Amino acid sequence: MIIVSSCLAGMKVRYNGTACLDETIQKLLDNNQAVAVCPELLGGFSTPREPAEMVGGDGDAVLDGTAKVIDRLGNDVTGMYIQGAYEALEQARRVEATIVVLKENSPSCGSSMIYNGTFTGLKIPGQGVTSALLRRSGIEVISEEQLASRLKELDSL
Numbered sequence: 001m002i003i004v005s006s007c008l009a010g011m012k013v014r015y016n017g018t019a020c021l022d023e024t025i026q027k028l029l030d031n032n033q034a035v036a037v038c039p040e041l042l043g044g045f046s047t048p049r050e051p052a053e054m055v056g057g058d059g060d061a062v063l064d065g066t067a068k069v070i071d072r073l074g075n076d077v078t079g080m081y082i083q084g085a086y087e088a089l090e091q092a093r094r095v096e097a098t099i100v101v102l103k104e105n106s107p108s109c110g111s112s113m114i115y116n117g118t119f120t121g122l123k124i125p126g127q128g129v130t131s132a133l134l135r136r137s138g139i140e141v142i143s144e145e146q147l148a149s150r151l152k153e154l155d156s157l
């Protein structure tokens, strides 16, 4: 089973109430090969919500307690991001997920790029809180940008 970010499955769960449907992910869902998860909703957020970015490091640093997740109003929402990450991990374990495909750039779901904490649209290398926790737990995390090539690799095994 594959876990995917809910927003990539077309669900309007992003901070601004939009989705970003990925057609390959739609096919996986249609074929019952994927389950959609939104770590931020699992962490207790609703939609719409203030955007948030990590300050002081990426998801690894947040898990280590050396960085925080701050929303655009300046509220410290670190605890909800960590909670959402653990809930997503629980779901991944429950369905015995082999791969998790998460939305790039998100402070929860980013797997190789994140925003730099200044709310200016600038990105830096790094991963979100959920991606970091899943990887620490031995689960493969990729972005939607890597999905097509990863599926080809799996087909050729």
Ligand code: SF4
Binding pocket: 005, 006, 007, 008, 013, 014, 015, 037, 038, 039, 040, 041, 103, 106, 108, 109
């Ligand atoms: Fe999409 Fe992940 Fe953000 Fe939820 S937390 S809206 S699944 S990127």
